[in-house]
Amino acid sequence: MKVIGLAGWSGAGKTTLLTRVIPLFRQQGLRVSVIKHAHHKFDVDVPGKDSWRHREAGAEEVLVSSGNRWALMHELRGAPEPRLPELLKKMSRVDLVVVEGYKAEPHRKIEVHRASNGKPFLFPDDPGIVGIASDAAVETRLPVAHLDDIPAIATLMRRSAVTIEELLAMSTVEG
Numbered sequence: 001m002k003v004i005g006l007a008g009w010s011g012a013g014k015t016t017l018l019t020r021v022i023p024l025f026r027q028q029g030l031r032v033s034v035i036k037h038a039h040h041k042f043d044v045d046v047p048g049k050d051s052w053r054h055r056e057a058g059a060e061e062v063l064v065s066s067g068n069r070w071a072l073m074h075e076l077r078g079a080p081e082p083r084l085p086e087l088l089k090k091m092s093r094v095d096l097v098v099v100e101g102y103k104a105e106p107h108r109k110i111e112v113h114r115a116s117n118g119k120p121f122l123f124p125d126d127p128g129i130v131g132i133a134s135d136a137a138v139e140t141r142l143p144v145a146h147l148d149d150i151p152a153i154a155t156l157m158r159r160s161a162v163t164i165e166e167l168l169a170m171s172t173v174e175g
Contacts, residue, residue, distance in 0.1 A: 002161035003088060005099040005109035007129065009119040012112045013147060014100050017133060022098075024154045031094040035087055037101030044071060085171045088164055096161060106170050108160050113138075114147065130160045 006014045018034065025032045045052040051062045051073070061074045084105040091097055099107060103122065111122050111129045115136035123129040123142060131143045133153045138144055145152035162170075 001091075001093050001097060001164050002095065002158075003097045003099060003107060003164055003167050004157045004161040005102060005105075005107050005128070006112050006133075007101065007103045007109040007122060007126070008112035008114075009117055009122075011117045012114045012119070014112045017112055017147065017153065018098060018100060020150050021154050021157065024150055025096065028154075030096055032096050032098060033091055033094045035084070035091070035097060035099045035102075037099075044073065083171070085168050088167065096158070097164075098157070107167050108162055110153070110157055110160065112147070131156045 006018060008014050015036075022032050022034075043052070045055065045062075045064075051064045054062045055073060055075055058077075059075070060077065061072060063070060063072045084099060084102050084107060088097060099105075099109075103109075103126070106128055108130050109126070109128050110131045110133055111126075113119075113121055113132060113134040113136060115134070121132070121134075121138065123132060123140065129142065131145070132138055132140065133145050133147050133156070135147045143156055145156055147153075
């Protein structure tokens with residue numbers, strides 16, 4: 001299982017890019033999963049539904065299953081947020097896990113940058129950034145692909161991905 005991240009400021013287009021690159025990976029025969037970091041209180045459940053009521057009542061975990069999918073929600077209840085390596089250990093094995101967000105974690109990332117966002121590039125200050133997907137010209141020695149060049153970005157992501165074992169070793173050294 002390999003891991004690569006997409007990092008960038010809010011509004012840069014990380015999710016949009018990911019929804020464009022995943023179908024290409026699938027056409028290439030890869031099984032892909034995603035870990036997305038949320039910066040605020042979020043909910044994948046609908047208030048008032050049974051699973052929501054179970055969590056609100058104090059359940060540590062609620063697993064919801066149907067004929068189409070299952071989801072496991074785990075409440076931290078004041079415990080610290082798990083770091084990326086711990087979350088990766090909980091994932092089912094696939095060919096590639098794409099991590100959206102987690103800018104502060106020490107993993108390899110492709111920076112997603114949109115000029116109209118008005119934000120600076122992250123790569124000068126983040127040694128984990130190994131490539132850039134942008135709609136702006138950028139002077140760097142890192143590989144760069146245009147935001148609309150999905151095949152080039154997919155290739156960059158695949159070439160830059162590391163095994164989960166390599167990521168765990170990086171996290172031990174830097175974390």
